[in-house]
Amino acid sequence: MTEFTMTTDADGVATIIWDVPGKSMNVMSYEGLAQVDKLMDEALADDAVKGIILTSGKEGSFAGGMDLNLIAKMKADAGDNPAKGLFDGVMDMHRLLRKIELAGMDPKTQKGGKPIACVLPGTALGIGLELPLSCHRIFAATNSKAKIGLPEIMVGIFPGAGGTTRLVRKMGAMAASPFLLEGKLVDPAKAKAAGLIDEVTDDPMAAARDWVLNAKDADLVKPWDAKGYKMPGGAPYHPAGFMTFVGASAMVNGKTQGVYPAAKALLSAVYEGALVPFDTALKIEARWFTSVLMNPSSEAMIRSLFINKEALEKGAVRPADVADQRVKKLGVLGAGMMGAGISLVSAQAGIEVVLIDQTQEAADRGKSYTSDFADKGIARKKTTPEKKEQLLSLITATTDLGALKGCDLIIEAVFEDPKVKAEMTQKVEAVIPEDCIFASNTSTLPITELAKASARPEQFIGIHFFSPVEKMLLVEIIKGKGTGDRAVAKALDYVRQIRKTPIVVNDARFFYANRCIIPYINEGIRMVAEGVEPALIENAAKLVGMPLGPLQLVDETSIDLGAKIARATKAAMGDAYPDAAVDDVIFWMENLGRLGRKTKAGFYSYDEKGKREGLWDGLGGSYAIAEEQPELTDVQHRLLFAQSLEAVRALEEGVLMDIREGDVGAILGWGFAPWSGGPLSWLDMIGAPYAAERCDQLTAKYGDRFTCPDLLRDMAAKGQSFYGRFGETAAAA
């Protein structure tokens, strides 16, 4: 497949166009690298060529980077000695980019090279920016929608095609760190201001051509190849540079708790590379990049956070034979926090919204959420007053159910009371079109039960948002027993419209996400009851990559909600209810009125403004700290297994229908240790035999809730992994 082509004009300007057939955006492949390498060789050797322009044939983008599908299997493709195979492959990439950079110039005189410009019509990410960074000048089109940067760290790798070494030498470690360590993406104007690219213009091809035809020898010499080069901000052996590196290291460790291999490797590559000449630094970068590619975390992160996330967003689990169900008019019942957030994200997607509440004041308050959100955007120059008006014009706040006429989707977000919900369902079904889909945003009530109030149970479904709606990326779609395919397709098409990631699960107590997060919180609280040092519980959670410790999480979601869930679960389970020790602590806290952040008192103490201060020292008064504290690994495993075993049980019971959804949903829904790729990926990482053995040990020590699920036991016996057992499509059924 031809991915790069070259033409040379009468003035000797060779234009190399990157245009991968059948892709809406270029991505780099092994074949592409070989092709651009060959064309560069030809252009550099051809006396008729005076200069080169590298650009893309895609409108609005240069490239999305190296093909992440390829990176995910690079290790498997690298032969019997994968570390060597990977290192050699990375060094080949470095050689190509270095060849572009040196452009055939005489190494002694630094003269006689051919100018190479890169033209970016828009988005340029990963190697799609590293390749331009090796050229002599980068011209970008004026395109405020374009994203420019190095997002590799977000999927568990780092810019390993010279981007790390070049950026630090170009702008200094301090200025480079948001791009390298946080994967910050910017539009062309900001990229130019930051020094990532050189020019932004309406006609970048003309500007590049002009530059190529007039460039001087000195214009081709990169700062790091020029005599007397000094790293901006200082190299680590200078006091200022040293402090930058110490600060960056502390910041990275603070943010990642050392569990993300890519962040550590990146810092090492930057530090060690800054001490040595450029070409040696590239080798060091290649060595660290290889170590990251060898680490199972990078494969798991790419799989869950890019490949499978994207597959779910693009309809991997959508019923195939249902026509397009995009939403035109949405009715939202209940203008509280969830209803208001759902209205906001729907209006942002251009959907007409009718927001209903019992009083006009309540409905207006819900709409004002969108207004306030837009005001913040205006203050931060992310939107304009005109766009705000446009957004607000899409939302009708009213008490009149008649306004729901013509809606093709209703999302009910009223009080979590089955009676209230049933009444609303019936009232609303009387006015909406026959074919309208009715969804409940309940987080706790079974969909099949709620659907009993509906005259059209096949059109009844759960669409469960997480709070705050505008920030949380996951939407959990719940199929009740009677839910039909059109309702599932409608929910999926709607989630795609609002640009969130869906998972589809079968109905069961707490569905999937809450079902897994509750055992995590409960395990933390149970440890408090046992006298485990609360700081040990919270830190153990952070050290395995959970964004919030279980005690902080219950403070955020509120302790009275925890108590309410505990009462309802106990009522439903009767004697089989396993969490009495947890209730002891939860009800005690509830009686004390320490309900979490909202009362500025919970497992943590808060100041007047609600800022978290530290763990509440009164806890030890009733739940004395035991003299003997458990091993850190035991605490960590209790917290991880509590969630992961629940995910396995959800899979066994058919609540989860696809293991991709189990992993993606866990990371996006409740922040399950992203470095691991999700709970099922984590179990794959530690291996089923070890996981089963740990289950037995934890069961003997702490109780039956750690009993190894049959599925995991069977996998252990057969030496299987989840992704191995469930195959390419990863479908559980």
Ligand SMILES: C/C=C/C(=O)SCCNC(=O)CCNC(=O)[C@H](O)C(C)(C)COP(=O)(O)OP(=O)(O)OC[C@H]1O[C@@H](n2cnc3c(N)ncnc32)[C@H](O)[C@@H]1OP(=O)(O)O
């Ligand atoms: C050593 C070097 C390492 C690297 O370079 S690692 C890769 C670093 N790059 C990334 O992490 C970026 C990943 N891609 C994205 O985040 C998004 O995509 C974009 C922001 C680039 C674009 O988003 P949007 O405008 O919403 O378009 P869309 O539909 O997501 O993407 C257009 C098509 O491009 C494919 N794509 C983009 N980047 C990559 C990539 N890096 N690897 C594989 N595919 C990619 C998508 O899948 C899709 O494809 P289809 O048109 O077939 O649906």
